[in-house]
Amino acid sequence: MVDHEVDTAARTAVVDAEAFDRRLAAGLSPSDSVLVRVRARLPEFTGALQRVAEQVLADPATAARSTIVELAERSGTSPATVTRFCRAMGFEGYADLRLGIAAETGRARSAGWTVDIGREIQPGDPLERVLGQIMAADTRAMHDTATLLDLREVERAAEAVAAASRVNIFGASGSALVGAEMQFSLHRIGVAAWSWHDVHEGLASAALLRDGDVALGISHTGETRETIEMLAEAGSHGATTIALTSFPRSPLAELADIVLLTASQATTFRPDALSARHPQLVVLDLLYIAVAQRTHDRAHSAFQRTARAVGGHKAAKEVRG
Numbered sequence: 223m224v225d226h227e228v229d230t231a232a233r234t235a236v237v238d239a240e241a242f243d244r245r246l247a248a249g250l251s252p253s254d255s256v257l258v259r260v261r262a263r264l265p266e267f268t269g270a271l272q273r274v275a276e277q278v279l280a281d282p283a284t285a286a287r288s289t290i291v292e293l294a295e296r297s298g299t300s301p302a303t304v305t306r307f308c309r310a311m312g313f314e315g316y317a318d319l320r321l322g323i324a325a326e327t328g329r330a331r332s333a334g335w336t337v338d339i340g341r342e343i344q345p346g347d348p349l350e351r352v353l354g355q356i357m358a359a360d361t362r363a364m365h366d367t368a369t370l371l372d373l374r375e376v377e378r379a380a381e382a383v384a385a386a387s388r389v390n391i392f393g394a395s396g397s398a399l400v401g402a403e404m405q406f407s408l409h410r411i412g413v414a415a416w417s418w419h420d421v422h423e424g425l426a427s428a429a430l431l432r433d434g435d436v437a438l439g440i441s442h443t444g445e446t447r448e449t450i451e452m453l454a455e456a457g458s459h460g461a462t463t464i465a466l467t468s469f470p471r472s473p474l475a476e477l478a479d480i481v482l483l484t485a486s487q488a489t490t491f492r493p494d495a496l497s498a499r500h501p502q503l504v505v506l507d508l509l510y511i512a513v514a515q516r517t518h519d520r521a522h523s524a525f526q527r528t529a530r531a532v533g534g535h536k537a538a539k540e541v542r543g
Contacts, residue, residue, distance in 0.1 A: 256322040257282055258366045258485050259311060262469055265443070267310075270299040274307040278323070286324040290316040360500050366485030367501040376505075379480045380512035382462040383408070386436040389415040390461070392424050392452040393440035400466075400499060401440050404506045411514050412524030424452040433460035441465075442486065442498040444472020453477060466505060468498055482509070 260275050267275050277297035278285045285293055290301045293316075297304070304316055313319045343352055383389055389408060393401035398419035405417035418424035431437060437456030441449045444467035454477055457463040465478035468486055475481045482505050486498035514521040 255366055255369045256311075256319070256326050258370050261366075261485065262370070262483070263311065263471075265469060266471065267307075270297075270303045271307050271310065273297045274299055274304055282323050283327050286320055286327055288320075359497060363484075363486050363497060363501050364504060367483075367504065370483045370485050371505060371508075372481075372483070375480050375482055376509055376512060379464050379482060379509055380516055382436050382464070382480070383413065383509070383513045384516040386434060386462075387414065388431065388435045389413055390424070390427055390431060390435070390437045390452075390456060391415060391417040391440070392419075392428075392437065392449050392456075393417070394419055394421075394446050394448050396499060397440040397442065397446070397449070397502075400502045400506065401438070403503065404438070404510065407506075407510045408513070410525055410528050411510075411517065411521035413513065413517075418452065421448040421452060424448070425455050428452050428455035428461075429459060431456050431459045431461040435461040436464065437461045438464045438466065439474055439478065440467075440502065441472075441474050442468050442484075442502075444469045444474035446474070450474050450477065466502060 257279060260278055264272065264275050264279070274293070274297045277293065281296075284296075288296070290304050294301045294304050308314075308316050308319045311319065313322070343355060389405075391401040391405050393399075398417070401417040401419070405415045408415035416427060418427055428437060435456075437453055439449045439453035444465065450473050453463050453465065453474065457477065457479070462480070463478045464480045464482065465472075465474045466482045466484065467474050468484050469475060470481060470483055484498055484501040484505055486501060
């Protein structure tokens with residue numbers, strides 16, 4: 223009887239105004255991918271709620287077919303915990319969650335990829351299979367990022383960077399490499415940008431920013447202390463602050479004026495932070511192009527001058543060779 227009621231509800235469930243408000247309170251748009259939202263909220267969950275989230279992410283296709291009792295058993299929790307998880311994610315109940323997951327798995331099959339890409343890469347796997355897993359993971363991460371990214375925030379960020387006298391970019395470890403790439407791109411179109419990974423140098427530079435300048439902090443988790451400190455220092459002096467992160471409720475996102483969100487798909491030997499690099503580069507490439515559009519004449523002139531300078535060096539080297 224319970225299964226029949228759940229199936230009937232799944233066919234007829236609609237999201238009411240209260241559920242809509244809960245989704246907004248979760249920090250993500252109601253139209254965002256269900257699995258993207260679950261993955262983004264995963265660090266916030268503990269104990270039983272985290273086990274439910276992990277089970278949904280590990281096998282979404284099965285979760286979409288399971289009753290609430292079956293999902294509770296698979297996650298080692300209870301139906302009441304599953305219901306709490308649904309409400310925490312902004313759904314009215316389990317039927318609504320099932321509908322969302324089922325719709326997403328259906329879209330994934332239609333688009334030519336599977337939601338469960340298989341995260342485990344074994345030591346004996348042939349490179350052909352490893353390549354397939356990496357490509358599937360990156361394809362999924364790019365798609366999820368496109369779903370998650372708020373283009374209005376990109377527009378705001380582009381306007382701020384285009385008008386800025388100075389742009390500081392902060393990041394540690396792998397995020398510093400992403401920041402250096404963005405700094406080079408902006409310099410090529412005439413934007414005065416600096417990239418900092420040393421916290422002392424970054425804080426000193428941030429202290430010299432002022433109203434009208436921009437500071438961009440890059441951190442997959444949004445919890446890197448050094449990046450948070452540098453971005454906070456920049457904001458305290460009036461700079462517009464931008465966060466590039468995968469977690470909308472992270473400390474970095476909470477302190478930023480503008481938040482650009484990315485998604486990632488971890489596999490063995492490629493944890494979330496590493497697999498987030500490609501989506502981060504895509505978002506920053508989009509931001510760079512948006513800035514170039516808004517500063518077209520200046521950007522075009524600067525790009526030509528820098529290209530001639532590099533081209534002249536290459537030509538001279540060939541002559542000497």
